[in-house]
Amino acid sequence: MRKKILVVLKGYPRLSETFIAQELLGLERAGFDLTLISMRKxxxxxxxxxxxxxxxxxxxxPEYLHNEPVRVLRAFFAGIAKPGFKPLLKQFWADLKRDITPNRVRRFGQALVLAHEWPExxxxxxxxxxxxxxxxTAYASIMTGIPWTCSAHAKDIWTSPDWELSEKLGRARWTVTCTHNGFEHMRDLIKVDDKVYLSYHGLDLDRFGPFVGGHSNRDGADISDPAFILSVGRAVEKKGYDVLLRALALLPGDLNWRFTHIGGGDGLSKLKALAETLGIVDRLTWKGALAQEEVLAHYRQADIFALACRVAADGDRDGLPNVLVEASSQRLVCISTDVSGVPELLDDRENGLVVPTEDPQxxxxxxxxxxRNPALRHRLGDAAERRVREHFDHHASIRQLTRLFEEQWQKEDQWRKSA
Structure with a gap:
């Protein structure tokens, strides 16, 4: 019998996390009863x-504990008498000694509130x-005795210290992740075969149906009809937009192109200033965040999709950017870098173009x-769509998650009966 799942999220809804929303909808359609627990509005x-x-x-x-002190204190005092409170306090103190930050205290307080206001x-x-x-989630599990599982993605893996990753992997019943290198890193930490699984998010191919039109034959020769380069992503360090802008500035003067960026992010002002410095500002359009149907229309209008993924200074990086899968599904040739999960989707000169990271030239x-080569774009775009539709259908991920949940629940029931 399927259990009611409380899904803990950093924020909901978020435009940049369509892969999570897609998974939630897929699980609902597969018959799961979900309640979403969001740490941010x-x-x-x-x-x-x-x-x-x-x-x-x-x-x-409560995103910040001091904003809702009554709610937090009520949860704290209600929790003191419960059996899980002392084990939770012990774990929290052990974690705090290794990570003395307000963030650690905030997670403890949020877990207390979740345990106190537990959805029926x-x-x-x-x-x-x-x-x-x-x-x-882990703190709430200690407090309530309710087991937990996890989906790991990109930044969360690579910016977490190994001690914390290995302990969480050990406590969770299982963890899935969406790239092979993330899978290998976590498996090496835990060294247990049935604790970590590779599960590509995939794409809802009903929502990203085949593009029946055709991409243009623009070759950059016509000043009145320049080639259209598109990118979708937040203006943050790991997306490498400064590298992409520098690359655009290096294109030959006889080549006619225009570039459109879709997405928000704190780094937009710096990128716009860089474009001004590079002398390419008149060729750029900054659209800001757009809804999915608007993004899809841009995929179908563009000639090239570009994303200069990189490993950020703090170790943050993409997993497999969902926008590359989306663009590929629309026969749009993608140019990206050899970082993280990108090569798991794109093979250079086979179904896209892949270059070294941090290399504008x-x-x-x-x-x-x-x-300059529309025929090459069309060939690579066609191959990219085939790869996506054959190997990145999100229904496969939902089937895998369904199996993992149900197998684990059967184990839990057997453990209870034998206890």
Missing amino acids: PTDKKRHPVHDEIKARVVYL GGEWLHAHFIHTPASV ALAAALELAI
Whole structure:
């Protein structure tokens, strides 16, 4: 029998996390009863259609404890007498000594609130991201005795210390992740075969149906009809937009192109200033965050999709950027870098162009090649769509998650009966 799952999220809904929303909807359609526990209230002004299709109730925890002191204190004093409080306090103190930050205290307080305001019928916990959401989830699990599982992605893996990752992996019943290198890193830490699984998010191919039109034959020769380069992503360090802008500035003067960026992010002002310095500002359009259907329209209008993924200074990096899968599904040739999970989707000169990270010259050469050769773009785009539709259908991920949940629940029931 399927259990009611409380899914702990960093924020909900978020435009940049369509892969999570898609998974939530897929699980609901597969018959799972979900309640969403969000650590932050939404900040995006728009929503994707998928968010309106998800039926699960959303519970918001206090983002900052001092903003809701009565709520937090009520949970704290109610928890003191409960059996899980002392084990939780012991674990929290052990963690705090290794990570003396306000963030650690915040996760403890949020977990107390979750345990105190426990949604009726909640029988399982599942965290999306193994850093802060998994901290709240793990603490709530200690407090309540409810088991938990986890989906790890990218930043959460690579910016978490190994001690914390290995301990969470040991406490969770299982963890899935969406790239092979993330899978190998976590498996090496835990060294237990049935604790970590590789599960590509995939794409809802009903939402990203085949593009029946055709991409243009623009080759950069016509000043009145320049080649259209598109990128979608937040303006943050790991997306490498400064590298992409420098690459665009290196393109030959006789090549006519225009570039559109879709996405928000704190780094937009710096990128716009860099474009001014590089002398390319008149060729750029900054759209800001757009809803999914608007992004899809841009994929179909563009000639090239570019994303200069990199490993950020703090270790943050993408897993397999969902936008590369989306663009590929629309026969749009993608140019990206050899970072993280990108090569798990794109093979250089087979179904995309892949260049070394942090190399504006190599990226500029790939952009020029794609602009001047429409036939190459079409061949690579066709191959990219085939790869996505054959290997990145999100229904496969939902089937895998369904199997993992149900097998684990059978084990839990057997353990209880034999205890």
